[in-house]
Amino acid sequence: MLQIKNLHANINGKEILKGLSLTVRPGEIHAIMGPNGAGKSTLASVLSGNQAFEVTKGDVIFYGKNLLELSPEDRSREGIFLSFQYPVEIPGVSMVNFMRTALNEHRKYKNLEPMSATDFLRTMREKKELVEMNSNLANRSVNEGFSGGEKKKNEIFQMAMLDPRLSILDETDSGLDIDALRIVANGVNKLKTPENASIVITHYQRLLDYIVPDFVHVLYDGRIVKSGGKELALELEEKGYDWIKKEVDGE
Amino acid sequence: MEQQYIDLYKEHHESIKKHSAEVMNELRDNSFAQFEKLRFPTVMLENYKYSDLKTPLAIDYGLNINRIPIPVNPYDVFKCDVPGINSYLFFVVNDAFYPVNEPRNKKLPKGVIIGSINEVASSHPELLKDYYGKLSKTKNDGLVAFNGAFAQDGFFMYVPKNVVLDKPIQLVNIMRSDVNFMANSHNLIILEEGAKAQFLICDHTVDDVNFLSNRVTEVFVGENATYEHYKLENTHTKTTNLSTLLIDQRASSNVTANVITLHNGITRNTIEIDLDGEHCETLLCGMVIGDKNQQVDNFTSIIHNKPNCNSRELFKYVLDDLSKGGFTGKLYVAKDAQKTSAFQTNRNILLNKTAKMRTKPQLEIYADDVKCSHGATIGQLDETAKFYMQSRGISESEARLLLMFAFTNDVIENIRIPALQDRIKLLVEKRLRGELSKCEGCVICQ
Numbered sequence A: 001m002l003q004i005k006n007l008h009a010n011i012n013g014k015e016i017l018k019g020l021s022l023t024v025r026p027g028e029i030h031a032i033m034g035p036n037g038a039g040k041s042t043l044a045s046v047l048s049g050n051q052a053f054e055v056t057k058g059d060v061i062f063y064g065k066n067l068l069e070l071s072p073e074d075r076s077r078e079g080i081f082l083s084f085q086y087p088v089e090i091p092g093v094s095m096v097n098f099m100r101t102a103l104n105e106h107r108k109y110k111n112l113e114p115m116s117a118t119d120f121l122r123t124m125r126e127k128k129e130l131v132e133m134n135s136n137l138a139n140r141s142v143n144e145g146f147s148g149g150e151k152k153k154n155e156i157f158q159m160a161m162l163d164p165r166l167s168i169l170d171e172t173d174s175g176l177d178i179d180a181l182r183i184v185a186n187g188v189n190k191l192k193t194p195e196n197a198s199i200v201i202t203h204y205q206r207l208l209d210y211i212v213p214d215f216v217h218v219l220y221d222g223r224i225v226k227s228g229g230k231e232l233a234l235e236l237e238e239k240g241y242d243w244i245k246k247e248v249d250g251e
Numbered sequence B: 001m002e003q004q005y006i007d008l009y010k011e012h013h014e015s016i017k018k019h020s021a022e023v024m025n026e027l028r029d030n031s032f033a034q035f036e037k038l039r040f041p042t043v044m045l046e047n048y049k050y051s052d053l054k055t056p057l058a059i060d061y062g063l064n065i066n067r068i069p070i071p072v073n074p075y076d077v078f079k080c081d082v083p084g085i086n087s088y089l090f091f092v093v094n095d096a097f098y099p100v101n102e103p104r105n106k107k108l109p110k111g112v113i114i115g116s117i118n119e120v121a122s123s124h125p126e127l128l129k130d131y132y133g134k135l136s137k138t139k140n141d142g143l144v145a146f147n148g149a150f151a152q153d154g155f156f157m158y159v160p161k162n163v164v165l166d167k168p169i170q171l172v173n174i175m176r177s178d179v180n181f182m183a184n185s186h187n188l189i190i191l192e193e194g195a196k197a198q199f200l201i202c203d204h205t206v207d208d209v210n211f212l213s214n215r216v217t218e219v220f221v222g223e224n225a226t227y228e229h230y231k232l233e234n235t236h237t238k239t240t241n242l243s244t245l246l247i248d249q250r251a252s253s254n255v256t257a258n259v260i261t262l263h264n265g266i267t268r269n270t271i272e273i274d275l276d277g278e279h280c281e282t283l284l285c286g287m288v289i290g291d292k293n294q295q296v297d298n299f300t301s302i303i304h305n306k307p308n309c310n311s312r313e314l315f316k317y318v319l320d321d322l323s324k325g326g327f328t329g330k331l332y333v334a335k336d337a338q339k340t341s342a343f344q345t346n347r348n349i350l351l352n353k354t355a356k357m358r359t360k361p362q363l364e365i366y367a368d369d370v371k372c373s374h375g376a377t378i379g380q381l382d383e384t385a386k387f388y389m390q391s392r393g394i395s396e397s398e399a400r401l402l403l404m405f406a407f408t409n410d411v412i413e414n415i416r417i418p419a420l421q422d423r424i425k426l427l428v429e430k431r432l433r434g435e436l437s438k439c440e441g442c443v444i445c446q
Helices: A040-048 A072-078 A095-109 A117-130 A135-139 A148-162 A178-191 A231-239 A242-249 B003-018 B022-026 B028-038 B054-058 B103-107 B117-123 B125-129 B142-150 B383-390 B396-413 B418-433
Strands: A002-011 A014-024 A029-033 A053-062 A080-083 A090-094 A166-170 A197-201 A215-220 A223-228 B088-093 B096-098 B113-116 B155-159 B169-175 B181-183 B186-191 B196-205 B211-221 B226-234 B239-249 B254-263 B266-275 B281-290 B295-304 B310-319 B324-333 B341-350 B356-365 B371-379
Touching: A002 A040, A014 A040, A014 A053, A014 A223, A029 A040, A029 A231, A040 A053, A040 A072, A040 A080, A040 A166, A040 A197, A072 A080, A072 A095, A072 B383, A080 A148, A090 A095, A090 B383, A090 B396, A095 A117, A095 A135, A095 A148, A095 B383, A095 B396, A117 A148, A117 A178, A135 A148, A148 A178, A166 A178, A215 A231, A215 A242, A223 A231, A223 A242, A231 A242, B003 B028, B003 B142, B022 B028, B022 B117, B022 B125, B028 B142, B088 B103, B096 B113, B096 B117, B113 B117, B117 B125, B117 B155, B117 B186, B142 B211, B142 B239, B142 B266, B155 B196, B169 B211, B186 B196, B186 B226, B211 B226, B226 B239, B226 B418, B239 B254, B254 B266, B254 B418, B266 B281, B281 B295, B281 B324, B281 B396, B281 B418, B295 B310, B310 B324, B310 B356, B310 B396, B324 B341, B324 B371, B341 B356, B341 B396, B356 B371, B383 B396, B396 B418
Parallel strands: A029 A197, A029 A215, A080 A166, A166 A197, B088 B169, B155 B186, B169 B196, B181 B211, B186 B211, B196 B226, B211 B239, B226 B254, B239 B266, B254 B281, B266 B295, B281 B310, B295 B324, B310 B341, B324 B356, B341 B371
Antiparallel strands: A002 A014, A002 A053, A215 A223, B088 B096, B113 B155
């Protein structure tokens, strides 16, 4: 599904990703952990097409297509979804309008007719229940005045609406209380199928109690320096990142 | 450039007067004397520094002093902008009230008088004599004085005490001429105590010539009366629209004014609202969508003369290409106008580096127990919001559109005629998409 090979990326001339490689296959959940400043969020930004980052080297292939050549909107239409660490407030743009526009652009890309108003509203209703979202959300502006928890639920709601092939959850657990965390994780688990995959970026192991990864990777200094099963996350939780830093820096 | 008009007046003032009612003529010579002194405003004047009118005023325009009827079928032109709003419908062509046989207008509530100001001035001089020119004659403004000297007709509306108009009054102002043309219309609107009216004025141009409209509208809003004023401008790029709106509010009256420029050439709106009684409510809004070489300057004044009044002001501009915007928000709070509450906001988006916006809050507060605030911003579209939308599959152009539309939304929300609000939403969206929302009669906009 996704092959990242030797990816290098800069922001403002500073190299953040320094040769990152990763392969994701359908049905897999990959957790990416690592200390602050390792490049976790940069990876998410580069995959989603944020122009602030410049890719200097490497390839990202998604279902045979060169992802780096696609605009952010085409990446989304190809089935990549980024759940933002800090979802953006858009005053004046209603959730309904935003979601309908997005969904219909996805459909247009697949040469499908726009969804009818009734079908759309029914889909909205179903997907809202998935994340136990407040029902008056539809009339509100995108993320405006939402609490931290509501914003994260809204990300998963959008993910449910757009049904991506690969979802990237960037620090989805940050700023969540335990109830919201459970709801968000439940939502993600319910959306799981053998055909789609997720990359879960997190600093703490906490989220991985709810979303159980098949692989855990440690990102440090712009590269994946260690990979393992879900038990690696527990080890990191217990021992912190210092031993990994020592291992790598001592090389 | 004033000289030709000065000569014209000196030579033809008898003809001008011959075709105009006595009430209008009474102020004429004085207005002319004022104009001779003031001349056309230039950017050297503080109040006009964002309105460079030199170029449009240098054009040689024809005036219709002898009131020759201009052939036009207003319904041909009016296939366009705001159809289907259930209104009483009237037309002014250039500066002449254009009588049409409109069945729906027969159901106007009893006592309401609507018609040509020139005709009403002859048939009901008593209605005009206390009001005509009362607000405009002291304005010390060259354009207003010019209007006083040359105005021969316009729209008149009188709503008697406690009469509520069940439907909006829609005035379609059409500019139609085969040669470069100047129109000086003078509108007068009177709401007696407790009356209620919604007024919508739509500006359109038809022919591919240069137009200059120099309009003065005086509005008197009596005690406890409620008045809504919507101005929708959708004219072509060769139009210069100079419009002075003067509103006088009496105690406990409520006024909403919303001026929307969707498409134009050069526009100058001078809006002055005088709060001359306690407990007045005033909401003044406006919106500009500008591109190409369009210029729009909204010069607004809200004058709090009496205590316990609330005013709120909100103007938003979206400017592209080489367009230029100007906004002045003058707020005057007199010494005795305690417990005034006045808030002003002007926010602007420049879509590129060549568009220009100049904005100036101008607060003069002489009372000491007031709540006043003002804020002005000039910025670009929010890039993070745009990226967020793109990351959901929304194309960049659609994301820009949604953001611009969202930006103007709160001005549109302040339109209290639902059908008009829906219509303007649609027009704004079309305009922002670059599908021009021009009327079908327009010939040169592209």
